[in-house]
Amino acid sequence: MFFSVNRLAFIEEINKCNRIIDSKVPTPSISGILLEIDADKISLISSNTSMSIKTIINMGTNDLLIKETGTILIRGKYFLEILRRMDDDIVNISNIEENIVSLSGEKSEFSLNILNYNDYPTIGFREKGDIVTVKNNDLKKSLNQTIISVNEWNQKIVLAGLNFSIDNSMFYITGTDGFRVSRKRIQLFEDIPNKFETNIPHKSVLELIKLLPEKGECKIVSVDSHVTFIINNTLFQTTILEGQFPDVNAVFPTDFNTTLYMDNKKFFKLISRADIPSEENTSTVVNLILNNDSIFIKSNIHQIGSFEEIFKEFELKGLDEQNICFNSKYLIESLKTFETKNVEINLIDSKKPIVISSSEDMDLSQIILPMFSN
Amino acid sequence: MFFSVNRLAFIEEINKCNRIIDSKVPTPSISGILLEIDADKISLISSNTSMSIKTIINMGTNDLLIKETGTILIRGKYFLEILRRMDDDIVNISNIEENIVSLSGEKSEFSLNILNYNDYPTIGFREKGDIVTVKNNDLKKSLNQTIISVNEWNQKIVLAGLNFSIDNSMFYITGTDGFRVSRKRIQLFEDIPNKFETNIPHKSVLELIKLLPEKGECKIVSVDSHVTFIINNTLFQTTILEGQFPDVNAVFPTDFNTTLYMDNKKFFKLISRADIPSEENTSTVVNLILNNDSIFIKSNIHQIGSFEEIFKEFELKGLDEQNICFNSKYLIESLKTFETKNVEINLIDSKKPIVISSSEDMDLSQIILPMFSN
Structure with missing residues (x-):
């Protein structure tokens, strides 16, 4: 040699x-x-x-x-x-x-x-099966945008990774930990049999993100209990998570009472201020109160202190009264996934999911369940 | 308020x-x-x-x-x-x-x-006592150059920090762990009573390095069992390490049989290559053999592998035959403290300390004790 x-x-x-x-x-x-x-x-x-x-x-x-x-x-x-x-x-x-x-x-x-x-054992790489082809940079970005909602240690095994599925020539990547949902779709330019559905473990997703270059295409091959990603000269094969991924379409609200249009960076900074640091790294509950032309953001952590700010830099469609509580960390992580100038916060009422979206990136949705305070 | x-x-x-x-x-x-x-x-x-x-x-x-x-x-x-x-x-x-x-x-x-x-307890800051004034950037650089030889956990307490002393209008900073010595001197421009000698604990040195800005002067005030550093608007007071710091002058050789003149970066890279990584993070013994116009660098780590390289880019004064073993980590750390283009490696024989110096920075000396292999 x-x-x-x-x-x-x-x-x-x-x-x-x-x-x-x-x-x-x-x-x-x-x-x-x-x-x-x-x-x-x-x-x-x-x-x-x-x-x-x-x-x-x-x-x-x-x-x-x-x-x-x-x-x-x-x-x-x-x-x-x-x-x-x-x-x-x-x-x-x-x-x-x-x-x-x-x-x-x-x-x-x-x-x-x-x-x-x-x-050394013989390792078989499967390169034949149901194949989907996506651009490397689209896939990389989508994985980064959806993995935020995945809890690697989720007790429900099927949730400890990302779900890949195809519906109507759309490739969907979905993650959820039961408290929030991240979903991204990628338009496919070829006809794919509808039967493509698989769940990629959290660790494999992280590795895949590192392997994906900015240029070129990736072939995703699903066969039996494995998925192989063919990225230029590299084959990356992973086991999958067994089980039925929940139908998240059912929790996606479509009709909203209120939509708030805001500058992403400004709103992100506001929620970051409200995210008061705590000793035990517990999550901070933030209260958003919409009243006419003002949003009041309040938060409070036992024994540490409290925060209050009035925010007026938004446009509004629909009802101008809302009062909702949520986990600040979830909203901060969701806002970060939007590489857009503006975001939309869609509300129904205090007990229904909040949907974060942007007219500049119609393919990405982030959903957060509200919290009930007091 | x-x-x-x-x-x-x-x-x-x-x-x-x-x-x-x-x-x-x-x-x-x-x-x-x-x-x-x-x-x-x-x-x-x-x-x-x-x-x-x-x-x-x-x-x-x-x-x-x-x-x-x-x-x-x-x-x-x-x-x-x-x-x-x-x-x-x-x-x-x-x-x-x-x-x-x-x-x-x-x-x-x-x-x-x-x-x-x-x-809150009352904290007294001592601003009067024996005072030495040095430039902030000189002090910062000197601390960084000498702390490499200090073992924070040294069983001999007085060695768990840096020694400050004055001799003949020269301010000396010295660190040693018993296997190597780092010494730096700073020329003082005022007459100082010879009685200034103190030992600053490792943790306090690290904090002092962070506090020192590039510009301005620092007053070092020694009184009883404390030293106070007055840095612009900030007082930094530390306890000292009790005990008699060893007389390192005694181990400083002055007559050498061989001096090797080399490019600092090239020699540093050579020794870094010889510093074969090991599983247990034990130190690598490097063997330097000088023979006429060649230096052979060899190293060996049990079960991992070995290294060999011939180096000819040096000038020589004195004896052209030497064979000495040393801890590669010590030499690597010493070479890093020289911000000079060239360094000099001064040798006596296989059992005497190696002194690293540079004609471009006469105030800094690094000494390494050799190791005996086989």
């Missing part, structure tokens, strides 16, 4: 594989990264109990030059540490003994102990 | 006081910040078991306007959190009830519970 490759590009691919590795597993081989050096490409493979990654560097890209094929199983952490310390643009990698690999540049040489690749 | 002040300036002064507060003390009053509002100034005072701070905002500075004098004891953490959330340039602060203070801007108003200032 002998090849040379662009050091920084190699670091990037190893890093993709290394991120998902669980160093606490009892069998050391599973915590390694498998490098298969073929005549025309190098495949890097890693895995943990719920995710697997396979990424490929092809001959002719990234200064890759393969002089001798072979297979090795490396410990990613040390490989990365050493590659990062090297100065060279190109690094040469070769077996010097059965269990020792050499990394060398122009002047320096590292010898690194490796693992036995025969101990 | 009623005053208004520039919000950002006020945050800065409260932050100075809040940083040293130990929130885990059993009596809540000690974890407060005392604000004494006089006719012409506000004093802010805070304290923990080893450090105290008093900082003053004078009338006529920082938009301070005092409308009513008084004393309050606030919880710094919440005060800061709220001040940071406000939008206003100027903030108004007043008592609204005996135990409630109001912070208000143009539109928003916070009410915050405060502590009882009668419970």
